Every structure is written in C-alpha cells, then in structure tokens.
Amino acid sequence: MSKHWGRGALSTALISALLLAGCGSNSEKGAEPKNAEGSSETTVNASGFPLTKDPITLKMFTRIAPANGPFKDMPVFQDYEKMSNVHVEFTEAPTDGFQEKKNLLFASNELPDAFYRSGITQLEATRYGTGGQLIPLEDLIDKYAPNLKGLMEKYPEIRSGITTPEGHIYAIPGIVTLDAARTDKKWINQAWLKKLNLDVPETTDELYDVLVAFRDKDPNGNGKKDELPMTARPPVPGQGLPIVNMMSGSFGLDQQLGYNINLVNDKVEIWMGNDRNKEMLQYLNKLYTEKLLDPDMFSQKEADYLAKQSSGNTGLFFDQTNNVFMPIKDQYTGIAPFKGPHGDQMQSQGAPVARDFGAFAITSANKNPEVTMRWIDYFYSDEGSTMLRFGREGENYEMKDGIPYYTEAFLATGNQAKITPYAGGGAPHLISDKVASFINPPQVQEAQDKLTPFMPKVRYASPMFDEKTAQEVNVLRNDIDKYYEEQSAKFIAGALSFDKWDEFQSTLKKMKIDKLQDLYQQAYDKMAK
Template sequence: MLKRWQNYAIGTVVASTLVLSGCSSDSGSNDEAGASASAPSSAANAVKPSGFPIVEQPIKLKFFTRIAPTNGPFKDMPVFQEYEKMSNVQVEFTEAPTDGFQEKKNLLFASNELPDALYRSQLTQLEAIRYGAAGQLIPLEGLIEQYAPNLTALMEQYPEIRSGITTPEGHIYAIPGIVTLDSARTDKKWINQAWLKKLNLKMPETTDELYDVLVAFRDQDPNGNGQKDELPLTARTPVAGQGLPIVNMMSGSFGLDLQMGYNINIADDKVEIWMGNERNKEMLMYLNKLYQEKLLDPEMFSQKEADYLAKQASGNTGMFFDQTNNVFLEIQDQYTGMSPVKGPHGDQLQSQGAPIARDFGAFAITSVNKYPEVTMRWIDYFYSDEGSTLLRFGREGENYELRDGIPYYTDAFMETGNQPKITPYAGGGAPHLISEKVASLINPPQVQEAQDKLTPYMPEVRYAAPMFDEETAQKVNILRNDLDKYYEEQSTKFIAGALSFDKWDEFQATLKKLKIDELQQIYQEAYDKMAK
C-alpha cells in the first residue's frame, strides 16, 4: 500500500474553503487564457531563456500580496531592490495585512480588478480551480515547462509536488512554496523549560500531566513576580475556513489525524471525517476544561497575529506552537521543544504537518498579465538556492555572510533585530525553496532538537489533499463551507463553555443535515482512485 502511495504521500495541506463570490469571466475563457499564455508576443520574444536580465527593456508588473506584522514594506526589502536591477522587472506590490487578507483577496476576484500576479497569496486548491475555470487565473503548466527550469527540476525530483498541484484536467493554476527541510513543515510544541525547572516539574508526557503542569504554571508564580499573571497556554487565532489551530495541535493526542488536507482519519482503506465522533468530543471537553480553568488563553479566539507573536517573545507564556524560534530568540534558552503528549487512549500522534509543497497557492498569474512568460521566469529564480538566499538573507556582506557555503546573518545585522523586516519569508507563505542550504536561521540546533521530538510520532504516510474536477470541487466547496463554518463555530463554543456538551447529539445531527456523509463519500472515492 505504501508503494502505491509514493507519489501522494505528502504533508497535509489544510485547504481553507470559503463561499467564493461569483467571479466575472470578462477576462476570457480558460482555453483563451491558456492560449494567450503560450502565444508568441513581443514580451515573449524578448525573454532570455537563461541568465540576467530577463528582458532587455524594463517592464513593470503589479502583484497583490500578504504582509505579515513582522515585515517591513516590500519596496524596502533588499531582495526586490536587487532583483529589479538583475532582472529589469520592476514589481509594484499592493500589500494587505494578514488580518483581513482573505476578504481583500476575495474582493479582487469578485470585482475582477486583478493584479498581474498574486504573491504569497494563500490560494486554496478550490480557489485555484474555481478562478482558473472562470478564466481569471491562467494555466501555468506550459509556462513552467518553458520558463521555469528550477521549478521543473524540483517537480522531477519530488513527483508528489506535481501531483499535488495538477487538476484532473492536467492544469496547474497556482504554484507552491517548496520545502525540502523537515523542520520547516511543522509547528513545534514549545514549553517553558525555565518554569519547569523552577517548579521542579518533569516534562509532561500525557494529557493529564500536561494539565497538571499548566495548573502549576498558573498557580505557583514561576516568573517570580508575586502576581498571578502567567499565561499557561496559547495558540494562534482561527482563520475562517482554515480550522482551529488549537484543535490541529492537540488532535493527535486523541487519535485524530489530518489526512487528505482535512479532518480525516484513514484506517483499513476507509476514510472517516472525524468531526462528529467521540474522540473529537473528548478532545473538545479537554480543551474546555483548560479554558474554564484559565489554563488556555482567553484571547485565543480574538487576538491578532501580532498579539500572539508578542506573547511568545514576552517570556511569560508557558506553552505555544510555532515553526521556529525566530520570535523568541532573545529568550530562547527559556524554551524547549516537546513531544506530542499521549492521550487517554494511548494516542501520541503529530498530526499537524505540511507537505513538500507546503504553501499550495503561493503564486498565481492572472489573465490580465501582459507578460506571463517574463513573470514565470521572474518567480522561477526563487526556486533555486541562489534566489532563495537573496530572498531570505538579503545582501551578502551587509546582511549575511557565507560560512562553509551556508548563509548566516552577520552578528552586526542580528543585533539590529531587523531580520524579519527585510524578507517576505518571515510570516510564511512566500513562493520559494526552503532547503537545508538556506535554513540557518529557521533551523538552528534548538529547532532541530524540537523537530526530533516530533519526527517519531509523524504518520508514515501523509496523504495529499486531492485535486478535484471543477464540478466536484464546486460541490466540495459548498459542502465544506457549510460544514467547516458550523464545526468551527460550534467547537469554539464548546471550548469556551458557551455550548453545553449536553447538545452533542444535536451537534452530530446537524453535521448529518449538512451532508457530512456525502462529503466523506467524495473523499473516499478520491482516495480509492489515488490508491489504484
């Protein structure tokens, strides 16, 4: 069975699904968009097949992008300043903050006021199919073959990348961020080891022991200021349609996996969407207990991303989840990574994890773009170690130095604290290659050690989120939008105590009314086809 799944065994892409506004197709049909992307043009004739500049005469492109709280303006980032000189391509970025980004992205497509490309765009599979079918995104497979040698080489080395981004019709409407480094595909479980040591507590190994540790963090004044102001546990705020982060981080302790890009367990070739099962109830009851006893951050469902990051850096938080230690570097000795805790039935699974194609819809080209060939060559550079180094580290000498061929920020630049401001990778989702050669900052020994605590508990096989045909994708979109919205709203209420678990039967019945069984059958059929 494992061999049959070799090309599909990639990390979870938890594809968000939203009610997508009706999209105008004024920009032309999908076939027309594909034809224009491959037809000769004056721009295409000027594109160099390799080397720089990409074009002899300067051109301008407009990109829509997400900007994280830690970033500086994109126009001030060394990568884009230097790359403009190298490529002769000037990119004007329209930046939208992480909070509210999805709504602004939806509005672009609904109004048909499109940029030339979407960068760091967080397009879901369903969005890519929908907007591709509407002719607003162009198919990229021909452009990749002709103008993206770096991306092509990666897809040949890791065939699961191509299978995870190609529709049943053979189209690629969006390209991902590609991560060949294991530790860049998981959020670590960081715990305050200084507090453990001060309170003479051992590392928690079960959900019961974790509860006891969090109680001690709350009650025994581990920060030593004589006040009860410690925050035992926090997590990121949910984004509509993208699941509850605290659920994703704790589900493995209750035997709940995140396969096929969804809340899915697979056992004996049977697909189960577990949102209504008893293990999920046990998990939500456990989280409710933490919340009611003020062990779980009361602001978790409302805080902004910047608030969450500030709590990491404060040193006054007992436990949180994040990919690396960038945010709390100044107090890094205070924290250490931990293994998933064992749940009441003996489950100890690291269910959260991303694929090699970690950020599915990181980059896409729209039908208004007059220079698709140039744009593809422009983005392909960042799928090389050289391009990724420029993107992540900036200017050699000024921002970084090479040690044994590996880029490291200089000590002087590290002291400025400006590392997140000079690169779009800070905050995640940038379309580029993350390999061991460019991971000195995000994969220092502390992060490697934290990853080592997770690796033994990761599933042997991570089944990819399926790419559906347009009709099925639209059906899945409708079903998942209703189910996800209901599940996230009700789960939040269960955790916060606004909804009694006496209502669990009603909760299950509503999931049935929202056709969870029909959605499960669609995923079962997709699994069966992929497993042949």
C-alpha cells in the same frame, strides 16, 4: 515563514467562495484554456543568465505586508534585474483590501502579466484558469523551470496538490522542504519544571499533572497564584480551533487534505463526529474547567497571545519558532507530542510541502510566459531563495558553512522585513534547511527533532476540485465548519454539556457531513493515482 511576520497570506477556498460571489471573468466560461507557449515576443535563453538578450518589462500585481518596504527598493529585485535582463513593475496592494483589488482585476479583465505573492486560492485558480484569464503552466514548468520541476519530482504531493482534475496547473506554490518551517512546536517552561523537580510530560495524563503543579506550586516564586499553565492561539473563523489542531494527534486524529481527516487504508474519514474527538474535547474541557487552560483563549487577540509567550509566566504554548520569546529562550524547550489514552502520539498539525498555494500565476495578458517562468524558477533554488530572503552578501548577510546568516550590523538596524518579500508570508520560493537560519536557529531545530519521528510520511494538501465541486464543498464546509468550531468551543468551555453529543452528531449528519466526506474521497482517489 515566521508567523510573526504575517499570518494573512494563507487563503482558503472557503473564504474565497464568499469573496468571489458574483465576480466573474470576461472570458468565456468553460473554454479550453489556451497555453501561451510559443507566444513570447522575445527569445528566452534556455539556461543561464541573462534570461533574454534584450531587456523586457513584466508587470506584476502583489500584496505588500505592513512590515515590508517598497519592492523596488529590495536588493533582491534590483540585483536580479541586472542578472536576468527582466525589469519588474510591481503594483503593490496593502493586505487590507487586497482581496477586493484582486477580484476587481479579474472582473474588469485588466490583468497584469503575473500575480506575485497574491494568494491565488484553489477556487480562483480553477475559475480563472478554465475561464482563460490564467494560463496553464504544466508545459512551461516542464521546459523552463528545472528547479521547480525537480522539487515536484522529489515531492510528488506537490503536483497532486496543485493540479486540477482536468490535469492543468494554473498557480504554483511556495515550497517548504524544511519540516521545522511547517510545524508549531510544543514549548514548555523548563525553568518551572526544574524549580518543581518535574520531568517533561510524555502522556496526556502526565501533562495534566504538570499543569496542575504549574497552577498550584508557585513556580515563578512570587507567592501569588498568577501563573498561566497553558495557552494557545485565538481561533480564526474557518481555520479550525488552534487548541484542537495542537492536541488532536494525541487522540489519533490527523489533519490530512487540509481538513479534519484521517486517511485509513486510502479511505477518507472526517472525524469531527467520532468518539475520539469527543474524548479530546472532554480532556480539553477538564483542563479548561480546572483553569489549566487559558480562560481567554477563545477571545484574546494575536497580540495578547504573543505577549504571553514573551512574559515568561506561561507554562506551555505552541509556535513555529522562538523569535517572540528570544530574550528568555533559555526558559523554554521543545518537547514531543503527548501520548494519548489509546497510545496515539502523532504530530497532526503541520503544513504540506506545498505550503502557500497560489503564490504565483501567469495571466493571458503576458506576452513572455517562457521568460516569466524562467524568472520565477530561480527562486526555487537555494541560491535564488538566499537572494530573496537575505539580500546582498556582505551588506545584509554572510555565509557560514554554506548557510546564510544576517550580519550583526544588519540585524541591529531592525530592517530585515524591509528588504525581502518573504516577510509577511506567501512569497513564491523555496524554504529549505539551507536558507532558514533566521527562523530555524538551533533551539528551533532541536524542538523540531522532537516532533519529526511522529510526523506522517506525506502531508497531503487540500485537493483541487473542479469549480462546480469546489462550490459544493465550500457551501457544505461553510455550515459544517462554523457549527463544529462553535460547538467545540462550547464543549471545551463547559457551556455545552456532553449529554448533547448525540444531538451534535445528528446535526453534523443533517448538514451532510457524509456527502462532504464522499467528495474528499473522490478527490483523494484522483490525487493518489
């Protein structure tokens, strides 16, 4: 997903727990979920198109992003209806207020047939699955979703990341097999390096020296000390500090299981209180104190950050793709992670293959779950994903060497985001190297190639907890995450002395970080079986 087409699609169980307080299901809690297999009102064709002999209508609730046009006008849904014999009536809810509208549907039990691009969180999946409002999908996937099943077999971490401790799958994710769509690249101003006759920095010490040169040696040539050596995204509460996420790998700190976790010989280690983290924060404090790191990093808006990318007056920043700074793309190049003081060189930041949890779910109101599963499975093929992302061949895109590219005429209209639910993020489909020409042009893939040797073999997604454990994890994380993010920002900005580190560690202990670690360990043990 291009982050500039929408960052609001990724929900967390942490946020969900707060939004869902008091929002229950009309179904009996704890009941064994019914499997809707066999309840179909129409006969589903086992393979090929159409999916059914007789036309049917499915009602789906979806989030519509500001960039999107109406779903009914998107060529993917118009053309797919003709292919499949399935008409979809979308109820579109804007991103603002979307969570509340979704909560209300569950609370009132006025359910659509399916939730499409609705950001079903792990807590919601477990709560409404065990409550009977979302149906289990594992058998339907096995029989009616060969594309999705094949991906789950090729990438076992997909199944482990979407399966409850009881063995049920209540929601399916967006799947990203393209590494370049799951990482933020490290973009450095190569024009400034050339101007100052500097090599690409390979270590954290060399990075410091380069940033000092960017600050002091007037690489933009205007005679003013107005260059911004390095910047990063503003923080999003509950999602960590972006600058920490970007630099942690240089200090041996990974981000497994969707959290600040190292996996060492199958042992979960939450590293927020350890000495490597202290070293990283001290390094970032040095950069910040010496005005090598953006002084507005913690307070700026996303729009400010994007403007700094496109200004050409920034030395180093982080982003998935190059579409914001495309007019000056030749000024920048992607580089490898920096080797840290202990020799660590890791691309710790990055999403799992199952990137967008809860992209699609089928409800107990659905009379045709088999057809619905076949309907969504098409989008987990390269052919279906091409239709979803690019529209109509000839009109919106053309094929070159087996890869779809928007036509120049269509690009000139500026309507790419109007024709696809991909724009805005969170759509249930496959993002592979075959369908990513728009977000993964050669410059971006070259930048990814610098990161790939330093990525973990498996990036584990956040684990599925049972509802009771999920609530416990959320309560613990709500306090711990807020404290860690606030204190880390203070350490970096110099508002909190590192003489207080022992007190910081002690407070994390009092907040039961060891208990949180144990809960993640138990979940990982089940995932790794």
